[in-house]
Amino acid sequence: MSSAQMTPPASPRKRVLLAAPRGYCAGVDRAVVTVEKALELYGPPVYVRKEIVHNKHVVTTLEKRGAIFVDETQQVPEGATVVFSAHGVAPVVHEEARSLGLKTIDATCPLVTKVHREAVRFATHDYDILLIGHEGHEEVVGTSGEAPEHITLVEGPDDVDHITVRDPEKVVWLSQTTLSVDETMETVRRLRERFPAMQDPPSDDICYATQNRQLAVKQMAKDCDLMIVVGSRNSSNSVRLVEVALEHGARAGHLVDYADEIDPTWLDDVEVVGVTSGASVPEVLVRGVLDFLAGRGYDEVTPVIAAEESLTFSLPNEIRRDLKARGMSDKMRHDGSFAGSLH
Numbered sequence: 501m502s503s504a505q506m507t508p509p510a511s512p513r514k515r516v517l518l519a520a521p522r523g524y525c526a527g528v529d530r531a532v533v534t535v536e537k538a539l540e541l542y543g544p545p546v547y548v549r550k551e552i553v554h555n556k557h558v559v560t561t562l563e564k565r566g567a568i569f570v571d572e573t574q575q576v577p578e579g580a581t582v583v584f585s586a587h588g589v590a591p592v593v594h595e596e597a598r599s600l601g602l603k604t605i606d607a608t609c610p611l612v613t614k615v616h617r618e619a620v621r622f623a624t625h626d627y628d629i630l631l632i633g634h635e636g637h638e639e640v641v642g643t644s645g646e647a648p649e650h651i652t653l654v655e656g657p658d659d660v661d662h663i664t665v666r667d668p669e670k671v672v673w674l675s676q677t678t679l680s681v682d683e684t685m686e687t688v689r690r691l692r693e694r695f696p697a698m699q700d701p702p703s704d705d706i707c708y709a710t711q712n713r714q715l716a717v718k719q720m721a722k723d724c725d726l727m728i729v730v731g732s733r734n735s736s737n738s739v740r741l742v743e744v745a746l747e748h749g750a751r752a753g754h755l756v757d758y759a760d761e762i763d764p765t766w767l768d769d770v771e772v773v774g775v776t777s778g779a780s781v782p783e784v785l786v787r788g789v790l791d792f793l794a795g796r797g798y799d800e801v802t803p804v805i806a807a808e809e810s811l812t813f814s815l816p817n818e819i820r821r822d823l824k825a826r827g828m829s830d831k832m833r834h835d836g837s838f839a840g841s842l843h
C-alpha cells in the first residue's frame with residue numbers, strides 16, 4: 501500500500517462565522533443605561549414598566565441591582581420613580597402615571613417615538629393607518645394607543661384580504677420597528693394590490709439595527725450548517741434572525757439565551773456555525789457561546805461584516821438634568837458591554 505493510500509480522510513474544518521453588526525443597538529444601550537443611572541441617582545428600588553428590553557439576562561441583572569419590573573403602572577407605589585421601556589407606551593399610560601403622582605423617565609427608543617409621531621400626524625389628517633406588526637407586542641400596543649380609531653393591525657400577508665378601510669385614497673402603512681424586512685415588503689406588496697393609492701411611511705419604520713442584523717445573517721446563512729442566534733424568546737428581532745437564517749440557506753437555526761442551552765447534538769456533522777445576536781443582547785452572552793464552541797473545536801472565528809454602525813442616542817432629558825445637577829457623567833457605553841456577569 502502506498503503512503504498516499506494510507507492518508508486518513510481530512511477531518512472537517514470546524515469554524516465560526518460571526519455576524520457584524522450584532523447585539524446592542526443604540527436604543528437598547530440608552531434604555532439599559534437609563535435604568536442603571538436611575539439606580540445610581542435615586543437608589544433602589546426603581547420601578548420599570550414592562551421589561552426594559554426583551555432580554556432575560558439584562559432584566560435579571562438589573563433586578564439584582566434593585567430594579568422592580570411591573571406589568572402595569574398601577575403596581576407602582578404612589579410618588580415612586582418609574583421608567584418606561586424602550587418599546588414605548590400609549591398616551592394613556594402617561595396619563596395613568598400622572599394621576600398616580602409618579603416620577604416618570606421615558607426610555608422609549610427615539611426610533612419608536614418617530615413611528616408614534618407618524619401615527620399621530622396621519623391620524624390628524626384623517627388617514628386610515630395600516631400598522632404592520634405583531635398583535636400584543638408592547639411596541640404595537642403603544643403605537644396603536646396613539647390613534648386607536650385610525651389604526652388597523654396587519655399581522656402579515658395573509659391578513660391583507662380581510663382589511664377594510666373607509667377611503668382607499670387615504671391610506672398609509674406604518675410598521676413595528678423589528679420585523680422581517682422581506683416579509684414586511686411582501687405584506688406591503690399585497691396591501692398595494694388592494695389599495696393602489698396607499699402611501700409609504702415618510703422614512704423606514706423597520707429600524708437600522710433590525711435591518712443590519714438581518715443583512716449580516718443573509719450574507720452568511722448559505723455557508724452555515726447551523727446558525728446560533730443569542731436572544732430571548734420574547735425578543736421580536738432575535739426571533740426574526742432565526743427565521744431569516746433558515747429562509748436564506750442555513751441548514752438549522754436555534755435561539756438561545758445562554759451558551760448552556762446549546763444542545764451538543766446540534767453540532768453533529770456541523771462544519772460551519774454562524775453566530776449572531778439580537779439587538780437587546782449584551783456581548784458577554786455571545787462571548788459565552790464562542791467559548792462553548794471553541795471548547796468543541798470551533799476556535800477559528802471569521803467576522804462577516806455587513807454594515808458599520810455609529811448611531812448613538814443621548815439619555816432621556818429627565819435623567820440628564822438630574823445627572824448634571826449632581827455633577828455625574830451622562831456618558832453611554834457604545835460597545836455592547838453590560839456590567840452583568842454570567843449567572
Ligand code: SF4
Pocket residue numbers: 525526527528586609610611612677678707708709710737779
Ligand atoms: S431595535 Fe431599533 S427600534 Fe428597537 S430599540 Fe433598537 S434601535 Fe430602537
